[in-house]
Amino acid sequence: MQRFHYKNQEYDGLVIFPFDPNAKDNTMQLNEFAEIIGEGLLTKEKWKPIPTESNRNKIVPNEDGTSIMEIPTLNGLKKLLAIAQPISYLTVKRTCELNFKSQEIFNEESYSGDYYLKEPGIIENLLYRVENSIVFGENRLPTIITKAASLWYTIARYQAFSNGNKRTALLATVDFLQNNFLIFNLGPKTDLEKQLYNVSLKIANDEYSEENVKLFIKDHVIVDFDMLNYLITYVPQFKIIDS
Structure with missing residues (x-):
């Protein structure tokens, strides 16, 4: 330091x-x-x-x-x-930019069409819920990690974009955490992109719950x-x- x-x-x-x-x-x-x-x-x-x-x-x-x-x-x-x-939050515009950027990382999804937001309501509702997480006096997402987990899980699970949803989910999570001074640390020999994509894949295949995602983030982030x-x-x- x-x-x-x-x-x-x-x-x-x-x-x-x-x-x-x-x-x-x-x-x-x-x-x-x-x-x-x-x-x-x-x-x-x-x-x-x-x-x-x-x-x-x-x-x-x-x-x-x-x-x-x-x-x-x-x-x-x-x-x-x-x-x-x-806390620095994502916007719909920034999330769409990350979806477009997802084309630059490895492509595991068989689709050659344009990248665009096909279900804006999903993303708008998600970002509003993450930023305004207090419902009837209860904070449903009280920490950075719970908010990040909700972003990752929802984007990977509910397919709001025409393509690159799993990649967009991990990019949005990384972007949100970095804007709040947290980064992933999975070890020097770890393929970071592949490991994070595997989390998105498990979400999409219904193998990871939002709680699993929260625990993964908590175990692997540092300041x-x-x-x-x-x-x-x-x-x-x-x-x-x-x-």
């Missing part, structure tokens, strides 16, 4: 917590994201936050959208700048520290500390 100065304070790294501005309580989302961060920082053990009032307050943003939290790691205490940011380091490098308010 890249060390830097911000507002006359020194930090060992940057963390951006996506939160749902429509939800009154983001505790589940914050705890899940913190757990993923801990897994990325540690190599021999996992850091999991104990949800108490004292440490929960450390991730309540200040007026400028930031807060400070200290995360214990194998190398001692890491002082991280935590920034709260609303995109490279992207966070990129932000530290190019956001002028952050001043890098040379190592």
Whole structure:
């Protein structure tokens, strides 16, 4: 992680917590994201936050959208700048762009026609449901991972596009997670595209439920520290500390 100065304070790294501005309580989302961060920082053990009032307050943003939290790691205490940011959602336009882009990756589907959205209602309803997941006071999709699983499962299962539905499903999931600072990590020797496509294939063949997809994502995502380091490098308010 890249060390830097911000507002006359020194930090060992940057963390951006996506939160749902429509939800009154983001505790589940914050705890899940913190757990993923801990897994990325540690190599021999996992850091999991104990949800108490004292440490929960450390991730309540200040007026400028930031807060400070200290995360214990194998190398001692890491002082991280935590920034709260609303979850970045997909749009219908972006999802259609990803469907068109799906032509560029391997083609397992026997179809040579145009790529287009044949059932717009499916995608419109899905994206609305993912972004506005609170129904009668209950948040049906309370975390990034549950939202991503719903995207992947629905697009692969219900065939809203004329072609490339399974590929579009995985691309939409990857895009949604990346926009919220998460990436898949399946190991250096894994064919990532093939492995992710196999998940879409299992969904389409009714071998994977939405719960299976959620567990797969949870087991294989890490925080995109490279992207966070990129932000530290190019956001002028952050001043890098040379190592």
